[in-house]
Amino acid sequence: MFMPPTIGGSPDVGRYVVLFEDFLAAGASGSVADLGTTPSGETFVMDGADAGSHTATVVAAGGLGGIFNIATSGTHASVLALTSDDGTPGKQLPFDCSQGPIMQCRLKVVSNDITTNQALYIGIASEHEATADDVTKNAWIKFPASMDVVLESDDDSTDNDDKDPSLTVNKNEWYEFRVDASTPTDVKFYYRQTLGGAWTEITDSTTTFSIGASADGVQPYIRVDDSGSAVASVYVDYVAMWQERE
Numbered sequence: 726m727f728m729p730p731t732i733g734g735s736p737d738v739g740r741y742v743v744l745f746e747d748f749l750a751a752g753a754s755g756s757v758a759d760l761g762t763t764p765s766g767e768t769f770v771m772d773g774a775d776a777g778s779h780t781a782t783v784v785a786a787g788g789l790g791g792i793f794n795i796a797t798s799g800t801h802a803s804v805l806a807l808t809s810d811d812g813t814p815g816k817q818l819p820f821d822c823s824q825g826p827i828m829q830c831r832l833k834v835v836s837n838d839i840t841t842n843q844a845l846y847i848g849i850a851s852e853h854e855a856t857a858d859d860v861t862k863n864a865w866i867k868f869p870a871s872m873d874v875v876l877e878s879d880d881d882s883t884d885n886d887d888k889d890p891s892l893t894v895n896k897n898e899w900y901e902f903r904v905d906a907s908t909p910t911d912v913k914f915y916y917r918q919t920l921g922g923a924w925t926e927i928t929d930s931t932t933t934f935s936i937g938a939s940a941d942g943v944q945p946y947i948r949v950d951d952s953g954s955a956v957a958s959v960y961v962d963y964v965a966m967w968q969e970r971e
């Protein structure tokens with residue numbers, strides 16, 4: 726059971742709009758809907774419609790804890806984003822920049838490192854675009870063709886790209902990442918490897934990251950771009966996002 730953020734140490738259920746997806750139910754079928762097909766009402770869907778094919782399955786379908794696998798092959802962007810009601814990819818944006826959204830997830834890169842011709846994005850995004858940098862508003866942790874992460878944001882005015890905080894992540898190890906836009910004009914990034922442990926800020930001291938303070942819609946967003954090299958496989962244990970209700 727997900728406990729919302731606490732105020733003064735006490736859970737204040739209802740103060741926040743909360744999404745928490747642990748990928749439990751999808752285990753029954755071993756797959757989730759592709760955004761290129763008619764949405765099935767699931768919270769999260771995969772989009773491989775930009776090009777090529779993709780595999781989007783639950784690891785050990787019906788297995789304990791529910792783990793979603795983004796496994797790529799061929800040339801395309803695989804996007805794990807909110808389902809849409811009009812059949813278009815990643816266009817439902819129920820979270821609001823002005824309400825200070827926070828995105829958090831737990832994932833690991835398995836088997837192969839993110840490497841040449843690949844990229845992994847983890848964070849907050851407005852409408853999905855075929856080219857990641859075209860996403861109007863974003864704040865994400867990016868693995869740009871390596872396991873050495875960079876930080877990026879775009880508030881539709883200032884585009885911060887490839888800011889290097891000197892953090893290298895290991896494949897086959899679980900990480901929780903948090904993209905904290907509770908102050909939307911000063912987004913913070915964190916990670917930890919011990920469940921319930923302290924968070925470590927991922928910081929680029931020369932850059933202020935922002936998604937802007939205006940009331941624009943965003944969603945949680947995990948994306949694997951692959952242009953045809955070795956298969957990248959990313960296990961996602963959970964995805965959460967929350968914000969102030971009013």
Ligand SMILES: [Ca+2]
Binds near residue numbers: 792
């Ligand atoms: Ca899970």
Ligand SMILES: [Ca+2]
Binds near residue numbers: 877884885
């Ligand atoms: Ca950018």
